[in-house]
Amino acid sequence: MLDSILFILSTTLMYSAPLIFAAIGGVLSENTGVVNIGLEGMMAFGAFVGAATTSLCGNPWIGLGAAGMAGLLLALLHAWASIHMAANQVVSGIAINFLGTGLSVFACRILFEGSTMTPPIPLENKIPPLFFGQYATVYLALGLVFFTHIFLYKTIWGPRWRAVGEHPKAAESVGINVYQIRYLAVLASGFCAGLGGASLSIAVVSSFRPTLIAGQGFIALAAVIFGRWRPMGAMWAALLFGASQALVVFVGGQAAIEISSQILSMLPYLLTLLILVFMNKKSAAPKANGISYQRN
């Protein structure tokens, strides 16, 4: 029994880390008023670049850094389209999703002799475990939550970022550069999502494949909403979604219950849907979230 609980707990943490990274990315971006539906694509691209870099140079930390930069690169595109050109943020995000996934497979085939999967990374080259057998990325994700919380609520920058997401005109009227902050936030968001993708491809598993991300970015987005756009809230939500994935693994592998694995693996998505339907509708969303800002 204790073993089972420990197994579920540790699997939960493992599966939550990618979601936490991406959800924090979402929190950062959306608190300044830019919806980032492209988390999925940024995660996918990060997962690929992370796995490819690690398998080519043999160092997971370089791979992790490269993954962050890959997410950032896609985010730059999203920022340019939705902030600079005032394009619809949802449409731009959807485009980023297709681009991120497509680009990963495309580059993968070029780099790895037509294969849509990166070569498996040997155990010694993966992100190493830190304490209690948990990957370092888990602690990195939790540290990021803490850092983001301090940043948004305890430093002088936090109110400025949040003001831009609530009432950009008011922020501008006291001399805050709305465009600059939104750019920074979206870039940071992409970096986090890239880390999230890599924490899957070079820690949880050991290679990139096209179906690796499979909706994790969207679940992270749901965690942002469920977590009421706050870093801590998003973390708890991500942990819950992670737990549901862990449960799938547990029931499928260890428990002696016969449930079709296809039905089981629907659980996290079903949970996401249910939570969004039944959560408190009094929205905590930043007021200017999703609305492009144009100086007159």
Place this chain on the structure above:
Amino acid sequence: MSEVIVELKNITKRFGSFLANDNLSLSIKKGEIHALLGENGAGKSTLMNILYGLVSPTSGEIFLHGKKVEIKNSLQAISLGIGMVHQHFMLIETFTVTENIVLGRETSRYGLLLDLPQAEHAIQKISAEFGPAVNPRAKISEISVGMQQRVEIIKALYHQAEILILDEPTAVLTPLEIEEFGKIIKRLSSLGKTIIIITHKLKEIKALADRCTIICKGKLVDTVEVAQTSEQELAYKMVGRKVEFKFNKTPPSSQKKILSLQNIVALNKRGLPALQNLSIELYTGEILGIAGIDGNGQSELAEILTGLRAIESGKIEKNGEDITNKSPANLFLKKISSIPEDRQKRGLVLDFSVAENMILQTHHLPPFSRLGFLQKDQIEKHALQLIERFDVRPPQADGLTSALSGGNQQKVIIARELSHDPDILIAVQPTRGLDVGAIEYVHRALIALRSQGKAILLISLELDEIINLSDKIAVIFDGKIVANMDALDADEKKIGLLMAGGSLHA
């Protein structure tokens, strides 16, 4: 009170072909309360937005303390000691009072970590200097509008403003809050702050301001010492005198009460009271003009009569039949038609053809529809008839309505509404944005309808229009009818005064 602190010289601002400010010059003395008076769209706000760096002038110069300055953005304005309280507050609802006030200039430890208690102390000190204290830890969403305004003023003072611009400061306040606001302004002035108030309320100018500058259609009319002028004189200067078009009207023949509104109470879209115990009676064969300054309940009045807004209490009757809170379709069947305030938003579907717009309310009825299918020939025939009768140009039934000029779009609406043979026509701003020729056309159409014995409620911001067309005039102010008069006794100055909330026996 002598030193000139702000001087605006020959400010001109063009928006496309529209001249918002036409060579305006203005000088403000240190420590005075200076009012900017003018009708809506006269260019007051534009001028102040230029001073605050939100709008850059096409030409002209700004001097502060006698030195020429260029103000490119609001940050620069703030650093020059200029503060502005916008009509729509620049406050973040989810933030506390303190967080809002220090935004962009946060007090901190090590230049990094927020230190709000330090700012709270300073804020309490500032707010204690005038009026009741503001709780620095309250959230904006939890405090009253009057309190929010005080937060805006404190914010400007916290940023060391010497010159404070207030754009329509009393528009959103309750009478009690207005009184409180007056005290605050007087107090600030006695502390040596210079105050500029943008307004069109005469009473407040008389009560508060030292001097008043009147702007009309982007041009400077005059700057006067408020103590040496009267509300009447200010009203006269604000409205200006224009050449009047007089129509020869036969006296109304069959006068029968057709519409009555009794003690109507209605809210505006923000949930604030818009109509407060308003009562109106409309008779056949007459035009009743509703005169008033924008935002005193006219839009809501039109909406309750066309079924777009429900009333909270009161009663609307047509020919003795209760038609309170009926749907637009229902009111249409009761033969109440309307020329809406915004022809492009509510009057027409711009992406439809002229013919389609002509059957918006009747498309489901024969002969335009049979067994659920539109009858193209009938629709076109109907449109061509109306186009000819109302002289819509170009005379094409299948052309897009968006391609027509404003005047012709208005003709399409009038043609459609009159084709329904209404008993009552609610005409809201029927000549807004039209050129002189089109205005005359619309006026003739309304007079002709009146001569047929129909009843017309004319709601307009144009006082000339009201005086020219109406048989009776009711003045609306703050959601109430404050005066009823026969158009023959109407006096532009007198009505202008009433519109601005003045009283005739002040």
